[in-house]
Amino acid sequence: MELRQLKYFLKAKELLNFTEASKHLNISQSTLSQQIKQLEEEIGIPLFNRIGKRITLTEAGLLFSEFAFQSVQKSNEGLMMMKDLNKLNSGSLSIGITYALRHLLTKALIAFSRQYPKIKINIVFGTTSELIEKLNTTELDFILTFKESDESDYDYRSLFFSPMTLVVAKDSEFSKLSSIALKDIMKLPLALPAKGYSTIQFIKGILKKEKLEPNVLIEINDIPTLLELVKTGNWNTILTQVSVDDPDLATIKIRGKNMLREATIISLKNMYQKKSVKIFQEFL
Template identity: 30%
Template sequence: MEIRHLHYFMAVCEELHFTKAAEKLGISQPTLSQQIRILENELGMPLFDRIGKKIVVTEAGSLLFSYATEMLNTLQNVKDAIKDLQELQGGQISVGIMPSDLDYRITQLVIDFHEKFPKVKLKILASIDIMRQVLENEVDIGIGTNVEADDRLVMIPLCREEYVLVVSKEHALAKQTAITIAELKELPMVMYPEGFLGREVVEDAVKTHGFQLHTILETSSVTSIMNLVRENIGVTVQPYPLIQQMNDPNLCSIRILNGAPSRSLSIIYRIDRYVSQATTAFIEQLKEYFTG
C-alpha cells in the first residue's frame, strides 16, 4: 500500500464522486479508478459501492478511512517535526480566537511575540466555532470559551472572566458601580445574535433568574455593539477585561451582583497534533498574557 493510494482514497471519500476527486487530485478519472481498484485488490474487499453515478463508502472503506486519517496525520506530524528541526524558530502558527478578543485583546501579545520570533508567521483567525476549527485541523491551536472536556483535545485553562453591564457615559446608570442581575430584565440591550457564544453565556445566566434579555438591536460585530452603546441606543453585557482593554472614556462598566455571567478561557489543540517549538513558545506567551 502506497501513501498516494491513501490520498486518492481519501479524496474519493470526501467528494463521493470519482470525476470530482480526480479533478481535485489533478489526475484523470480513469487513472484514479484504476488506483482505487489496485487498493481494493490489495485489501481483498471493495471500498466503495458503485450505484449508477453515485458511490457509497462500504464498511471496509469506513474502517480504512478511520485508520488512513490517523496515518496521514502522523505522517504530517513527522514532516512538521523535521521541518521544525530544520527551521528552529521558523514556521507558521494558525490560531483561532473569538472576534471580540481578536479586535481588542491580543494585539500587544502578537506584537511582543513577533519581536521575539520574527521568523514565525502568525495567522490569527476570528471564529465563533473554535472547537470545530481545531478538531478539523483548520487551526493549530484555539483560544476557546467555556470548552467542554473532549478526549480528542488538550485543554490548558487560562482564566475566568466576569461579565459587566456596559453603558454610555450619558446613561442614567452611568454613575452606578453595581447592579443586580435581576435589574437587567427591563434594560434595552444591544447584543450579539442568538446562537453566538457571547450572547448565550449572558442568556443562560439571566434564565436562572426567570427572564430573558430585552434585546432591541443585534449585531455580530463587537465594534458595532460598542458604537451603539456609546451613542446611548442601548446597553450591553460584555467581559470586563475586554472593556478594560478598550479603555474608552465614553463607556462605563457596572458590576453585576447576585450571579454575574462569566466565561472560562482555555487553550485547546488536538491531542494527536505535533506541537512545534514556535507553537509551544506562543502557548507559553498566551498563558503569561492572560494570567499575568
Template identity: 25%
Template sequence: MELRHLRYFVTVAEELHFSRAAQRLNIGQPPLSMQIRALEDELGVPLFERSQRRVFLTPAGRAFLVRARQILADAEAARLEVQQIAGLDAGELRIAFTTSAPMTNLMKRVLTTYRQRYPRVTLTLSEAPSERQREALIERTLDIGLLRQAENAPPVAGLSFETLIDEALVVVLHQGHALAKHASVSIADLANEAFIMHPNGVGTAVDGQIRRMCERAGFTPRVVQEARESTTIVALAASGLGVAVLPAAVRCIQIEGAHFMDFSEPDAHSALLLGKRRDDNSPLVQAFVALCHEVAGTVNDEARPA
C-alpha cells in the same frame, strides 16, 4: 537578573522617558518602574537620575548600558542558533481566535513577542467562533485556538484546553441609561432590558453563558438585535438600541455614548482558553504555548490588586 530586565533597562536608556519606554515594551508604566527599581536594587547602584521633567543615565548606568546591549546581542545570536537546530526558524503556525480575544493584553503581547522571537515563522491568523475552532482543531486545519468554553462543556477527545486568563464580563449600554448612574449592576437588573447579542448558531460560548445567567435570575433575555462583531455590538449599545454583555476586553473600544459597567455577581466572568491537539508536539506549537504561559503570568500579576 533576567534578560527581560536588561531589555527594560536598555529601552528606558534609549528613550530616557518611562512612559514612552513602556509603550515600546507594551507594558504598563508602574510595572516597568518597579522592574527598573528591582534591577537597581540587585546591582546595588542607581542606573538613572530621575527628576520631574527628565530622566538621565548615571555614570554606572552608561557603563551598564554597554554591557547590557552586548549581553542581549549574544543572547539573540544564541537564540537564532538553537531555533535553527530545533526547527523554529521556519514553518507556519495556524491560529484562530474569538472576536474579543485580539482586544486582550494577553493576545496583543503574545503575538508581538512571538514575531520578535521567531521572525521566520509565518503566523496565519483567523477569527472564528469557539465551536468552529474546536472542529478545526479536530480536522487538523488549525494548530492553536484561543477560545471560550461553554459551561459544563464535555471534553473533546484528542484536544486539550487550559485557561490563560479569566476575564470579567461587563454590561455595555448607553451613557444616558438609567442604570449607568449605579456603580455596578446585577443580571437581575437587566430583566426588562432589550438585549443585543451574537446570532444563534455562531457558536459563541459567552452568549450561552449570558442566557444561563439570565435563566438563573428568572428570565429569558429579549433579543432585539443581533450582530457578529463585538465592535458592532458595542456601537449598537452605545446608540441606545439595547444592552449587551461582553468580555471586559471590549472596554478598549472607544465609541461615543458607550458606557461599561461591572457586574455585582462574582461569577460573571469568562475564561479565555488555549486549545490544541494533545498529540501535537510541533516545536512551533510548543513555543507558542510556552509564550502564552509566560505572558499570561505577567497579565494576571498586573490584574491583581497591589
C-alpha cells in the same frame, strides 16, 4: 497502500465529489479515481457508493476514514518533529481566536514575530463552535476562547478570568454604576451575539437557570458591529469585560454567581505540539 491515496480518499470523503476533490488536490479527476480504485482493490471492499456523478460513503468507507485520518495525522506530526529540528527558521502556525481575546493575541504576536520572524502565522477569527470544528480537523494548531466545559479530547491551559458585564454607551444613565443585578438587565433593550458565540451560550444558560426572559431586539454575528450599535445608546449588550476596549462604551459588572469567564488555550489532546506552538503559548 500509500499515504497519498489516504489523502485523496479523505478529500473525496470531505467533499463527496470526485471532481471537486481533484480540483482541491490539483490533480486530474482520472488520477483521483484511479488511486481510490487501487486503494479499494487493495483492501478488498468499496469505500464509496457511486450513483451516477454522486458518491456516498459505504459503511466500510466510514470505518476506514478514521484509520486514514489517524495515519495522515501521524505522518504530518512526524514531519513537524523534523521541522522543529530546524530551530524555528521555517514553519507555520495556525491560531484560532474569538474577538474578545484579540488584544491579548496582538501583543503576543508582535513579540513572537520579532524573535522568530521566519515563522509564517495564520490567524483565524470565528465563534467558538467554528474554531472547535477547525481544531478537530487539525486546520488550527490551537485556539483562544472562553472555556465552556472539560472534554477529554482537548487540553486546556488557563490564561485569566474576566467578569460578565452589561455594556452601555458612555453617556447612559447606567454608565456610573459599579455593578448591576441580572434581573434588572431584563427590562433593557438588548442586542446580543448570535448563536455560535460562547458568550451567548453562557448567557442563555444562566438566564434559563434563573428563569429570566431578556428583551432581545437584535441578534448579530459580528461583535464590532454589535458594539457600534451599543454606542448609539439605543441598545445594550452583555459581554465579558475583556471584550470591550472603547472610550465610548462603559462596562458594569453583573452581580451573581458564576459571572466569570475563563480565557483558555485549547488544543487537541495527544497531538504533537510543535516547538513554535509551545513558545507562542508562553508569549501568551
